Amino acid sequence: MQNDDVIWDVIRHHHCSYMAKIQTGNFCRNPYNVTGICNRSSCPLANSRYATIRDHDGIFYLYMKTIERAHMPNKLWERVKLPKNYMKALEIIDKHLEYWPKLLVHKIKQRLTKMTQYRIRMVKLSKKVREKIMTVPRKEVKRESRREEKALRAAQIENVIEKELLERLIKGVYPDICNYDEEIFNKLLDKNKVEEQEEEEEEEAEVEYVEGDYEIEEEEELEDIEDMGDFLKANNFDDIEGDEDDLEEQPAKKKAYVSYPLKQDDGTEKVRRKGKKVVVEVERDEDMGNRQHNAMSNCAHQKLRFWHVFGRISRFFSRQSYQFEGIFFFFFCFRFFLCRTMIDLWFYSQEMLQRDSLLL
Amino acid sequence: MAKEKKRKAAEEAVDGDDYIEREDEKPKKQKLILASQIKNKEKRSAVYAKLKHEKRVEKRKKIKARDAASKQALELGEEPPEKMVPRTIENTRELDETVCRPDDEELFAGNDADEFSAVLKQQTAPKVLITTCRFNSSRGPAFIKELLSVIPNAQYYKRGTYELKKIVEYAKNKEFTSIIVVHTNRREPDALLLIGLPDGPTAHFRLSNLVLRKDIKNHGNPTSHEPELVLNNFTTRLGHRVGRMIQSLFPQVPNFRGRRVVTFHNQRDFIFFRHHRYVFEVKEKKEGLKDKKSKASQGKTEKKAIARLQECGPRFTLKLVSLQHGTFDTKGGEFEWVHKVTLSHVYSHLTLD
Numbered sequence: 001m002q003n004d005d006v007i008w009d010v011i012r013h014h015h016c017s018y019m020a021k022i023q024t025g026n027f028c029r030n031p032y033n034v035t036g037i038c039n040r041s042s043c044p045l046a047n048s049r050y051a052t053i054r055d056h057d058g059i060f061y062l063y064m065k066t067i068e069r070a071h072m073p074n075k076l077w078e079r080v081k082l083p084k085n086y087m088k089a090l091e092i093i094d095k096h097l098e099y100w101p102k103l104l105v106h107k108i109k110q111r112l113t114k115m116t117q118y119r120i121r122m123v124k125l126s127k128k129v130r131e132k133i134m135t136v137p138r139k140e141v142k143r144e145s146r147r148e149e150k151a152l153r154a155a156q157i158e159n160v161i162e163k164e165l166l167e168r169l170i171k172g173v174y175p176d177i178c179n180y181d182e183e184i185f186n187k188l189l190d191k192n193k194v195e196e197q198e199e200e201e202e203e204e205a206e207v208e209y210v211e212g213d214y215e216i217e218e219e220e221e222l223e224d225i226e227d228m229g230d231f232l233k234a235n236n237f238d239d240i241e242g243d244e245d246d247l248e249e250q251p252a253k254k255k256a257y258v259s260y261p262l263k264q265d266d267g268t269e270k271v272r273r274k275g276k277k278v279v280v281e282v283e284r285d286e287d288m289g290n291r292q293h294n295a296m297s298n299c300a301h302q303k304l305r306f307w308h309v310f311g312r313i314s315r316f317f318s319r320q321s322y323q324f325e326g327i328f329f330f331f332f333c334f335r336f337f338l339c340r341t342m343i344d345l346w347f348y349s350q351e352m353l354q355r356d357s358l359l360l
Numbered sequence: 361m362a363k364e365k366k367r368k369a370a371e372e373a374v375d376g377d378d379y380i381e382r383e384d385e386k387p388k389k390q391k392l393i394l395a396s397q398i399k400n401k402e403k404r405s406a407v408y409a410k411l412k413h414e415k416r417v418e419k420r421k422k423i424k425a426r427d428a429a430s431k432q433a434l435e436l437g438e439e440p441p442e443k444m445v446p447r448t449i450e451n452t453r454e455l456d457e458t459v460c461r462p463d464d465e466e467l468f469a470g471n472d473a474d475e476f477s478a479v480l481k482q483q484t485a486p487k488v489l490i491t492t493c494r495f496n497s498s499r500g501p502a503f504i505k506e507l508l509s510v511i512p513n514a515q516y517y518k519r520g521t522y523e524l525k526k527i528v529e530y531a532k533n534k535e536f537t538s539i540i541v542v543h544t545n546r547r548e549p550d551a552l553l554l555i556g557l558p559d560g561p562t563a564h565f566r567l568s569n570l571v572l573r574k575d576i577k578n579h580g581n582p583t584s585h586e587p588e589l590v591l592n593n594f595t596t597r598l599g600h601r602v603g604r605m606i607q608s609l610f611p612q613v614p615n616f617r618g619r620r621v622v623t624f625h626n627q628r629d630f631i632f633f634r635h636h637r638y639v640f641e642v643k644e645k646k647e648g649l650k651d652k653k654s655k656a657s658q659g660k661t662e663k664k665a666i667a668r669l670q671e672c673g674p675r676f677t678l679k680l681v682s683l684q685h686g687t688f689d690t691k692g693g694e695f696e697w698v699h700k701v702t703l704s705h706v707y708s709h710l711t712l713d
Contacts, residue, residue: 129523131494140701148568148630148677154448155627157634158669164590165621165638165667174616188642188665 002070008046012038016045032063032077034107041103051097051104053082053111060115062093062108086116315353449628453710458596467600474601475560476608479537486609488514489536494521497544502572504542506674510622510635511609512586514540528687532558538609542567552678555688556605561696562688563605565631565678572674580637580672585618586611587635593626598697599712602631602680621669629680629712635673641666680712 011019018030019038026038032052035042044050048067053060060082069076080096082089089112097105168174395411398404430440445451460467471477478484488511492500508514522530524541531539536557543551549570554563573579589610594603606624614620623634645662683697684690697711 129525144566144679145568147628148679151628151630152632152677154450155625155632157623157625157632160592160625161590161621161623161634161636161669162638162667164592165640166665169640169665169667188663191664 002048002067004046004048008040008043011043011046012040018045032065034104034111042107049100051100051108053108053115055115055119058119059084060089060112062096064096082112086112089116312352315349315356449710453713456596456710458598460595460597460600467597471604474604475556476604479608480604480612482612484537486513486537486611487535488609489527489531489534489539490514490516491527491539491541492519493541493543494519495544496547497549498547499570499572500542500544500549502574503549503570503674506573507540507542509582509584510587510673512584512611524688528555528557540609551681553688554605554609556608557687559686561601561605561686562684562693563602564681564684566681568677568679570674570676573672576671576675578670580670582620582635582637582672583618585615585620586613587618587620587622588614588616590621590623590625592623593713595713596711598683599626602683602712626712629710631678631680631712633674633676633678634671635675636669636671638670639668641668 016028016038018028018033020027020029027036028038028043030044031054032044032050033042034050034052040046044052044065048070049065051062051064053062055061062080062082064078064080065076066078069078080092082092090109093105093108093112097108395404395408398407426441433440474480479486490504490507490511492504504516508516528539538557538560539553539555541553541555542549543553545551549567552565552567554565556562587610589607591603591607594600603624603626610622619638621636621638623632623636625632625634643664643666645664679699680697681699682695685694685696687693
C-alpha cells in the first residue's frame with residue numbers, strides 16, 4: 001500500500017540515496033524532482049501524485065505520475081511532449097494538470113520558465129565562437145624545449161648572419177655604406193673570397209631570400225658653404241693635419257667615396273655646379289704623413305673633405321685673374337667664421353697653394 | 361668480491377696462453393660484468409672510475425696519434441689524413457622529395473600565382489595589423505611594442521571581444537595585408553597567428569624563448585629604416601611557402617643605410633628570429649703569437665673584413681603548428697599541413713628545413 005507519510009518518514013530520518021547535504025541545505029538528486037530541494041512536497045518518492053518537466057535534446061516533456069499506476073513502475077510516468085512555444089506549453093500544462101494541487105502546478109510552471117530561459121541561452125552560446133583550450137602533454141613540451149636548445153646550438157646564428165652579410169657585400173648588393181673605405185674592403189674581400197674558395201666543399205643548392213637589389217646610386221650632396229660654419233666651429237683645426245689614410249702602400253691617387261664619378265686627374269680641381277648639387281672630385285696625395293688610422297669615421301671624412309674643398313676653392317680664387325674674387329670669398333666666409341679660425345683657414349689655403357705650386 | 365675475483369681470473373685466462381684447458385672451461389663462466397651490476401656502491405664507483413680513466417687515456421692517445429700523423433704528413437708535404445666529421449642531423453638527412461630545386465619551373469609558376477606575389481612584387485605595400493587574444497598577459501604589451509618597432513608599417517589594435525573572423529573582415533576593409541595575433545597562455549606570449557589577407561593562408565606558430573630587448577645585454581636601439589631580411593634554410597616546398605609568407609610582412613625595398621637586418625633562421629623546424637644592426641669593419645689578426653721568444657716583430661698582421669653585429673630587438677623562436685589554406689577558419693578551413701606527433705621520431709625527418 002502506498003502511504004506517502006510512511007515513505008517520507010523512512011526516507012527523511014534514515015537514508016535517502018538521492019539526498020545531497022550541502023552547507024546551505026538539503027538537495028534532491030532525483031531526476032524527477034521539480035524543485036531540486038529535498039522537501040516533503042517536492043520528493044517524487046513520497047508523493048504518489050507528482051509531475052515534472054524534463055528536457056531531452058532541447059525538447060521539453062511533461063511527466064506525470066498517479067497513484068493508479070503506483071503498482072506498475074514500468075508504466076508509472078506518463079509523458080507529454082511540450083511545444084517549443086512558451087505560451088502554448090503553459091496552456092498544455094494547464095490542460096493536463098487542471099485538477100491538480102495549485103502549488104505543484106505553480107512549481108511546474110516555474111520550472112518550465114527556467115528551462116526555456118536556459119535553453120535560449122544555450123542556443124545563443126553555441127552560436128558564439130569560443131576559444132577551445134588545447135593542452136599539450138608535459139612530456140611533449142619538455143621534448144620540444146630540449147630539441148630547440150640543440151637546434152639553437154647547431155644553428156650558430158651569429159656566424160651565419162655575418163657570413164651572409166659579407167657575401168652580400170661581395171656580391172655588391174650594398175651601393176654605398178659610408179663607414180668603411182671601399183678600396184681596403186674590396187681587397188680584403190677578394191682575399192677572403194679566394195680563401196673561402198679553397199676550403200669550400202660542395203654545397204647543396206639552397207633557396208635563399210635576398211631583398212631586391214638596391215641598384216640606385218646616390219650622389220652625395222656637398223653641403224652648402226654656409227653650413228660649413230658649423231663644421232668649423234665644431235672642429236678643431238688641429239685635428240685635420242692628423243687625419244690620414246692608412247694606405248701607405250697604395251699607389252698614388254685614391255678615391256675616398258664610392259659614388260663619386262671617375263675622373264681623370266690632371267692636377268686641377270673641378271668644381272661643377274649641377275643646380276644645387278656640387279660634385280667635387282677629391283684627390284689625395286701620397287705623401288700625406290705617417291700617422292695611421294684603422295678606419296676613418298664619418299666625421300673625420302667629412303672634416304677632411306671640407307678642408308680639401310676649401311683649399312681647392314681658395315686655390316682657385318688665388319689665381320691671378322681671380323684675386324679680386326678671392327678676397328670677396330675670404331670676406332664672405334669671414335661673416336660666418338670666428339676670427340681665429342679664419343686666419344687659420346687662410347694660412348691653410350696658402351699652404352695648399354704652395355704645395356700645389358710645388359707639384360706643378 | 362667473488363665476482364671481482366672471477367672477473368680478474370677471466371681476464372687472466374684470456375691474456376695468458378698457458379692454461380689452455382681453462383680457456384675451454386672458462387667461456388661458459390666468462391661473462392663481461394658491467395660496472396653497473398656490482399651491488400656494492402663503493403666498489404662499483406671505484407670500478408667505474410677506473411673504466412672511465414682508461415677510456416679517457418685511450419681517447420687522448422688516439423687524438424695525439426692523429427695530430428702527430430697529420431703534422432708529419434704536412435711536413436712531408438703529403439696530404440694530411442682526412443679529418444673525421446661528426447655525425448649530425450643535418451649530415452644524415454634523408455633525401456626529401458619536397459626540397460626546392462633552383463631550376464624548378466613549377467615552383468616559380470606557383471610563386472607567381474601565390475597569395476603573396478602581389479606584395480613580393482611590390483605591387484602593394486605591406487600593412488600589418490597586430491592584435492592579441494582576449495586575455496591579459498604580463499609580457500604581451502612589451503613584446504608587441506617591440507614587434508611594432510621591428511616591422512615597419514605595423515599597427516596595434518586592442519582586441520576587445522571581437523571574433524577573429526570579424527577582425528579579418530575589418531582588416532580587409534581597411535586594406536591590411538596581414539594580421540598577427542599574439543596569443544597568450546599563462547600570462548606569457550605563447551603563440552603567433554599569421555593571417556595573410558585577402559584569402560591568405562593562416563599559419564599558427566608556437567612561440568618560445570622570448571627575450572625582450574631590455575633583457576639583452578648591450579642591446580642596440582633600432583631605427584626606423586626598412587630592414588633587410590635574411591631567411592635561412594627554408595628548403596622544402598612547405599618551408600618555401602612559409603618563407604614567402606614571412607617575407608610578405610616586410611617591405612621589399614630595404615634601406616641599406618639603416619644597416620638593420622632581421623633574420624629568420626630555420627634549423628630543424630625551429631625558426632629563430634633575430635634582429636641586429638651591423639657594421640663592416642677591418643679586423644687585424646696578428647699571427648705568430650705563440651712564439652713568445654722571438655725577438656723579431658710579431659709576424660704579419662693579417663687584416664680581415666668582417667661584419668660585426670649588435671643585437672637589438674626581441675629574440676624568439678617559432679615552431680609551425682599548422683598551416684591552413686584561406687583565412688582563419690578552424691572548423692571549415694582546409695589545412696595544408698598539421699603537426700602530427702608520431703610515436704617513432706625519426707631524427708632526420710624534417711618538414712620545414
